[in-house]
Amino acid sequence: MSVLASIDLNTLGDAFGLGAIYALMAVGIGLVFGVLRLVNFAYGQLIMAGAYTLAYTTSWPVTASIVACFAVVVALSLAMDRLVFRPLRSSSPAVMLVTTFAVSFLLQAVALIIDLRDGTLGEVASAVAPLNQAITVGGVDIRKVTFVAVGVALGALVALALVLARTTIGLHTRAAASDFRTARLLGVRANRVIGFAVVVSGLLAGAVAVLLTVQNPFVQPAFALEDTIVVLVGVVVGGIDRLWTATLGGFAIGFVSVLVNAALPTDQTIFLPSVVYALVIVVLLLRPAGLFAWGRRAAMERV
């Protein structure tokens, strides 16, 4: 009967796996937010495009399929910035947010048109599915993808942290995130910094596309849509003003979702979002600046 009893090591593995994937999404969203002040609701559609790429290249060697996925997602990410965000760069955050909603729906509609050419909704990305098989570690079954997800997330986060801390483009990105106008005055090239954020954010979306498709090979236009909403909530809960708190927020909401899902009786899992969002409301009431935001400074650092 106890809630904790239903949380076994298996579930814990899944929780880390989803937490890692959501953390990657949070970084992708947070990085662009830091530089452009733009909450990209259409981030999920980058992932969806990657998932479709994997589905349509199932006959290719897995590596080629994954490379194609990254290429499509990064190209789409750049196109989104060039065609939509750049013309709106001086618009208010509200205008930009609403625009990303429009982009999100547009891309879902385009995906629907492409998908329905064969008369059925949805495609199956079977090539990457073997990663979903379980391996037994010390008597506990853990899916391979969990290890891959956690590994990729840790690797990507460490690599990004190093790039931001040690390189010129990283320094420029952090300066731009801290004060874009002054950064430009001091010679930081806006388009280079934005381009960097957009490409990295696209690479992360590509990685997430692969990981999510492994877990759920059935790809349809709404693929990753709900995940994106959950991650956006997680990012706000963590504190969107700082990249690392946003990332922790993404991880936390993925982790908690899996635990809540396991704790709920099987016939009650429909209440999963209700429980998770109720927790979110409680957290925001207690810590309006974000779960991991400490003190006055929290609102200032963005990357």
Add this chain to the structure above:
Amino acid sequence: MGSPAPASELERRPEETLRASAVSRSFEGVRALQEVTLELHRHEVVGLVGPNGAGKSTLVNLLTGFDLPTSGTVELRGREITRWSAHRRTRSGLARTFQHSRSFRALSVRENVEVAALGVGARGREARRRAEELLERLALTALADVRADSLAQGDERRLGVARALVTEPAFVLMDEPAAGLPEAEVPEFAAVVRAVRDDHRAGVLLIDHNMALVMGVCDRIHVLDQGRTLAAGTPEEIRGDLNVAAAYLGETAVDTDA
């Protein structure tokens, strides 16, 4: 206080001058600045004073490329730069500090200076070396790894100066550097201003309301009132000018012997 160190003949040449010639700026019919001419040479400190709304900020914005004059020209080292971008001016030897310091709060003190060095073309390691050097000179080395938003006021002002000096400027415009500075730290900052003039041989345009600082460090003072030049001269001349006393200095003119 301090021995006045007038700019030498060499430094009065047009190549070593920042000059606003008869600049005017109107905002929807309101004349914020009318036919103001101001020259700044290397190796001198010129004070720009006047009551709020006198046009000081407007003039600084025209000089630094944040705004365009309605008429008149700005010249930097013999070249007309009236329509140049702010960053291009910085690369050509005109640096500024900001009223609200505008340091990158989330970056370390060293990184703040490094970004400015990169902006004028220094590459990775060279930018870092120059940043270290400036931090050393402005006594900020011990704070190099501290986040900029945790600095005390005085340290933050020196960071602003370091960020300007790392671009190796011929001219530095300081926008109200003493605003919010504890009175006790003003003499220390005055020494920093003099060092910019004497050690870096840069020309400094100092905009500030702190008359102790302005009278103490300036070689010349330019007084604006209602968008016009009210007076210009040495601190002694300005102190004796009744117009100025009436318009701006008022009672405080009497006790400014810092």
